[in-house]
Amino acid sequence: MAPNEGQSRVPRASIPFNPVFGWSVGNWMEQFFDGMKEGKILASRCPACGRVYLPPRMICERCFAKAEEWVELPETGTVETFTEAHVKLAPNGTFEDIDGPEIIAMVKHDGADTCIAARLEGGGVSVGMRVKAVLDPSAENVLDLLAGYRAAE
Numbered sequence: 001m002a003p004n005e006g007q008s009r010v011p012r013a014s015i016p017f018n019p020v021f022g023w024s025v026g027n028w029m030e031q032f033f034d035g036m037k038e039g040k041i042l043a044s045r046c047p048a049c050g051r052v053y054l055p056p057r058m059i060c061e062r063c064f065a066k067a068e069e070w071v072e073l074p075e076t077g078t079v080e081t082f083t084e085a086h087v088k089l090a091p092n093g094t095f096e097d098i099d100g101p102e103i104i105a106m107v108k109h110d111g112a113d114t115c116i117a118a119r120l121e122g123g124g125v126s127v128g129m130r131v132k133a134v135l136d137p138s139a140e141n142v143l144d145l146l147a148g149y150r151a152a153e
């Protein structure tokens, strides 16, 4: 017996649905993005325990105080871990193959206590590798302001 044989069929209708999503990134991420438009990497710091968050967070995950101090961090950091991506998300929500693997690295900026995820440009990556942020202050999409990282000279 075939898997669906004997079961009633549910009528289905196809409805064209292709929404464009827009959402508020919130005050903390807005300051982070505004900083990158000026070529600055801004992190939030907890005034109670001193933990520095990049990407910025409003509330400290350790002591729940409002992380309302802002500090500018250098462009440099260290790769803490990484992965290889072989597909990307297409505009229609499906995955599509990319030409070659893309390295996505978790980078801890100098002066930060947390990591930020971004593409790593160029070949060769290792844990502990020193990298430098690549900013694109003219990017239309705020998510592209941090274009990625490359090996620090």
Ligand SMILES: [Zn+2]
Binding pocket: 046, 047, 048, 049, 050, 051, 060, 061, 062, 063, 064, 065
């Ligand atoms: Zn704290």
